[in-house]
Amino acid sequence: ELKVEQNPLFLSMQEGKNYTIYCNYSTTSDRLYWYRQDPGKSLESLFVLLSNGAVKQEGRLMASLDTKARLSTLHITAAVHDLSATYFCAVLPTSGTYKYIFGTGTRLKVLA
Amino acid sequence: KAGVTQTPRYLIKTRGQQVTLSCSPISGHRSVSWYQQTPGQGLQFLFEYFSETQRNKGNFPGRFSGRQFSNSRSEMNVSTLELGDSALYLCASAQGALYEQYFGPGTRLTVT
Numbered sequence: 001e002l003k004v005e006q007n008p009l010f011l012s013m014q015e016g017k018n019y020t021i022y023c024n025y026s027t028t029s030d031r032l033y034w035y036r037q038d039p040g041k042s043l044e045s046l047f048v049l050l051s052n053g054a055v056k057q058e059g060r061l062m063a064s065l066d067t068k069a070r071l072s073t074l075h076i077t078a079a080v081h082d083l084s085a086t087y088f089c090a091v092l093p094t095s096g097t098y099k100y101i102f103g104t105g106t107r108l109k110v111l112a
Numbered sequence: 113k114a115g116v117t118q119t120p121r122y123l124i125k126t127r128g129q130q131v132t133l134s135c136s137p138i139s140g141h142r143s144v145s146w147y148q149q150t151p152g153q154g155l156q157f158l159f160e161y162f163s164e165t166q167r168n169k170g171n172f173p174g175r176f177s178g179r180q181f182s183n184s185r186s187e188m189n190v191s192t193l194e195l196g197d198s199a200l201y202l203c204a205s206a207q208g209a210l211y212e213q214y215f216g217p218g219t220r221l222t223v224t
Contacts, residue, residue, distance in 0.1 A: 033212065042202060043215040050210070088155065092211060098143060099168040100213060102155040 002027045004091050006103035014111050016078050021106045023072040023089035031092040032072045033100070034063050036085045043088065047074075079110045114139065116205050116216035124222045130191040133219045137184050137205030143167075144186040145213060146178060149200040158201075161186055193223045 035043040049065035146158040157170040161180035204213035
């Protein structure tokens with residue numbers, strides 16, 4: 001069964017601190033996506049990672065992909081309250097199916 | 113470009129009834145996917161349509177069905193509603209090699 005696991009599931013952190021969210025997946029894939037969801041809202045695309053070693057940064061968020069380890073990370077630098085949300089990773093398997101497999105989500109709360 | 117739109121945004125139905133949800137993708141996008149989001153099960157893939165054909169299907173019972181029209185608009189139908197069908201139903205459209213999905217605001221369905 002294809003699985004995408006994120007950890008931690010919940011993360012409470014102080015403003016100004018750094019932390020990393022991990023996304024492990026069980027299938028071969030060369031495309032990984034990160035999304036953000038605010039409470040009661042839809043999903044907003046953050047990053048698309050296409051190849052091994054890909055790194056993308058936007059503001060205080062940086063995402064990377066290691067296809068050999070089947071691992072992606074979302075690193076938060078100097079967290080601010082506005083980053084509080086649920087973050088999802090999603091994998092598109094290389095089997096040719098256009099079927100995202102979503103991770104469990106990480107609920108991030110940044111405390112002032 | 114206008115984003116993905118979904119109607120209605122909120123819906124309350126009674127067990128045993130049926131419901132039809134609508135999704136209009138971003139102009140030019142030919143792929144439309146549907147997801148069910150619940151607190152217990154997370155984001156689960158329902159099905160994906162491309163050029164009026166169902167290309168992928170998730171593990172949902174036959175009560176869940178969909179279709180796509182020639183203008184890429186899509187509808188999802190759930191027959192014989194059950195309490196467990198209460199969820200946020202999200203539609204996403206995608207196009208091109210990146211296959212980055214853009215999500216609509218969702219339809220929140222409550223079954224009583």
